[in-house]
Amino acid sequence: MDIDDDGEHVDRPPTFALNVLQLVRLAQAQHGMRHSDYTRYRHYCSKRLRTLYKKLKMLHGRQKYQKKRVEAANVTCERHLHVSLVCAERAWAHGMELKKDIENGPGKASSSSSRKRPHPGKGGVSSVKRRHMLARFKKASAFATEFSGLCAQRGGTKTALEAEGYSAMMAGLWKMEVPDWQEALNKLLRAKKLFEELAKVGEFDQQALFHQVLEELEPSVRFCIYNLERAQGGAAVQLQEVDLEHLESKLASLVVEAKSQAQQEQTASSLEWCKIKYPVRSEMLRNSLQHALDAEGQLRAAGDPLALYDKVVSAYGELKRLVQQALNAGGGTTTLGLGSDLSDLATAVNGTLLQHSIQKSLLLLQKEQKNFEDGMLQALQASKRSKDKASRSKPGDVVRLHDTLIGHITELIELGMKIGGAQGEVLMEQYAAKAAHYQASRCYFVAHTHLAGKRLKEAHALFDRCTKRAEDAIARYKECSEQDPDAVDALTALSKKAAAFRCCARAEYAEELLLVEQRTRQGMESLSLGDQDGTPTAGSEEVRYLSDNMDSWESFVGPGRSVRIFRIPPALYSMPVKPIFLDTALNHIERPSLDQRLPKKTTFSRMLGWAGW
Template sequence: MPTFHVSEMAAGTESMTGENVDELGTQEVPVSQKLTFEVLQIVKEAQQQHGLRHGDFQRYRGYCSRRIRRLRKSLHFPQGNNRKVTPKKIDMETITDVRFLHLPLFCAERAWYYAMQLKSEANTEQRKKFHMLAKIKKAVTYAEELAELCKSPKCDAQTQLESQAYLSWIQAGMYFEQEVWDKAMKLYTQAKTIYEKLASAFTEDSQALYLQMVDEVSPNIRYCAYNIGDESAIAELKEMRRKGGEDQLTSHLDDLLSQTREKQTATLSEVTWLGRSVPVKSEPVRVFLINVQESTKEIESTDGIDSKISIYESLLKQCIDSQQILRDSLHDDANFKASQRGQAIEGKISNQHYLHSYLMYIRLTKTVDRNLLLIEKLKQYLPGKPIPDGHKITKPQDLVRLYDIIIQNLNEIPNLQGVETDLSEETAVKSTSYKAFRSYYIAQSFLAAKKWTETIALYERVLGYASQALKGCKKLKNLSKQEICSIEELVNRVNGEKYSCHANSILDLETVAEPVADISLIKKKPLIDRFDDYIEDKSVTTKKPNLVSFPPDFEPIPCRPLFFDLALNHVEFPSIEGKMEQKKSGGITGMVKGWLWGGGKK
């Protein structure tokens, strides 16, 4: 698919964005001064900043429309008014500002990426393919207009070469979509030659952008050569794919390889899985199944782990798309709907439903293989190994998470619908072996925290899982020797580490227990009570230092004695009645006098 991929700009390259350029006032260029219009740099910056970095064609088209409108307004070059459109054509006399050249460029960009959006939607609506071709022709027209304007004496040689390369690229894309391979190859080669010449004429900082464009055009040339009849071209495309590189270039190579494999789908009419043959009617599903066969060979011939992971990622994306196509075709299948709801199915499932189960099996197994490669990559950065600059140290928890995903995927395989052959025994053995590895790395995390008891218990669990897996491996014949050897190596490693861990736990108890106990008791005392004991207590410098006890502790003190005089109760004193004066009683006259006149004693 000939798309104008977004690449990173060369380091140190500085240019004005479209927002700033459009707001500048009109500046007439002197006759003696040449216009310099860097087509590739302007286009790449716009694509990178406005959606194409993520494949958002709609956003980029909207940006192009707004950019054109701002340019026309700032250049006072409108196409009529709100009531009537009056087209104005740019000619060589009109070009008094370099921004006039932006107009045909962004018109071509808008039309081209409208066509690319229609191409991505043409898989479901075939009518859009004709609309796509019309937009491509419109983009070619604008590119021809740009190249013609750049031939003006007002433009320098770099501008003329870049506009010609852009035109060749657009025209080659049109012939590519029309499958006119010889013309497409000729024009792609012409664009590549121009970009190579431009790269050789600049410094290293400036030439990086042109060399990236050369790398993007090269796969299209090889694909055209393959369609013309060069059988070696497909091998070169595969070699480019194995080398990897930028994500967008890799995606472009995947598209070209998929288009190549579409020609091989005529030989794939049915697929056999677990003794049952089913027809493959959908063209994208056929392409995916051929990709599965080819990817096995590609992975075997690829050296780097990252390149292998990239191949698996690409394959899983295609698998998801193929499953969606089958899911749409099974919209009216009652058994398929019931299985999606988790209900039991009676009777034999349809061929399409069985094919969907097969694709699900491929997806689960390839995900397991991808995660095993990720584990292999992360093991290179475990503690105790030399870590290259720019890489993080792998934690045991990272490996545990990947093993969890692997076990979950293996447990889903026996539940696939329509599988008459029992796959539970094979998946159970593999799942048990991966549980052993997962338990081992859980133990490593406890070992790092010096939790000896938990570590030893997990080591025992590892040995239990490993013994179960080795017993199951003897019953199965399709397991590789490498898998069995990895389990045996794990058993040997755990046996050694288990005794080492046990010894460390004993040493810790003997050498550390008493000093730690003393220090812990001392640290619990406030500072005011332990001036005579010197220890490095970092808690004193914190926000809550233990300086004094507050509130203060109670202390015993001597109490004041209480005296109880009980002896007085038992003392008998002599009688003093004889010494006491007796009261004299008054006569009758006094009593009457006091009663009548209120007299009496005072």
């Protein structure tokens, strides 16, 4: 240690931060205490102590046994502080195990605690176990006091206060078993006061843990008061004020540290959504929120935002997972207002995630719509030599993007219904108009899909429905509190385009009916039993029969020709498969044609196909 000219120490020993209650409760939950298995927890503490002694090189070897104590000057890492804490937990678990055996009676005593049975004299086995139990509780209190002293010298401010509260709680539990009700009440009230003060400045998960411990201490405090009143003949017990004068400075410094840390993390201390700020108390959640905000800042500064939207959506998705995990872990604190804050934060994170997903889907949709319109323009101009035919969007691709976008908007509307109030009404009103908007746009592109497949009646009906839905969406936008003139202009243009293509579909359908009528007239005029439609020549592709061509105008009988009624022997055809599963009807289902979705082959591609490429 360096010393200056005045003889004062320059370097101070390092301090260690230790979350005492969190460490203890985690070990208890993982090693039997969920089922009150004190034996298993005591064995775990013994194994943990052996591991600590080995890591800290506190083994005794074969020399004469000499107990090695952990001194404050020798503490170099957190493991040194763990030694006293684990010793206290082991002694407490042993005492609780003996207490459980006493309550169950001599016939139900566990084998681990009744291997050596003394001769039953006055008091019997129960008195021996009770003395043993009190000795273990006293030992647990002594180890907890030692742990508190080490933390006061080598721990941080919060660690020292938490260790002192743990020590007071252990002493109070010991005094309750003696019993010394007044001393037990004083110790428990001191622990309660310390945990109440610590719960005001801790993280969210630590606050939940402190409040859980306070709930567990409350019955013990009431039991002490009851026994004191009973001993005093029913007189009310005057609760003494807890003496925390020497701890006021530590509590004040802890509050200052918490405020300075909050100022450093001010950028990620809250999430703003729908003009409301939601506090983020947990350090883990603040780090995740800061990561999401950084990604959002990069998105605003980027020239091509589409490339960074995946990063933003992924960051908010991770934040949503952590918030839900914290909400599930702290479900027992909803009565204290902490769970409700976290539930509101989960709603805000989910809403922010959906909004970013909607913006990403909108960018993709605008890009696909532009490619589709450019492809239509090139098709109208008959630019067959265009090199970017493969990049043209099909109407089916645009419809799928509309489905994704409408799904996100529907989830956000359901979130607004869940929120309720003025905020939920504004959210539902705004995104209900957007849902009507993009449903009209989807109807427009579904109509184009039918138009490309030559299903003209369906296309005409869908273009007509698109104009009606566009008018309904415009009316919804005008009813909103926040007007969106750009969306109204886009819907007006969409309605005009749908009306124009509706006329095109009607004209094409009329032309198709005219062609059918013309072919029917020509067929009727050419119908004859003469030789002009005789037997097919040798150069024809196939021999046609009446049974297979009932709707043809060809003559299959006549003088000087062979009669072609049906084929003898019949032609071979594939048999229906899977008779066991009774799905032979699938062989008779006519599926829609997908030719309009396939790229058209050029002369060059046909030549490559003939060459075997």
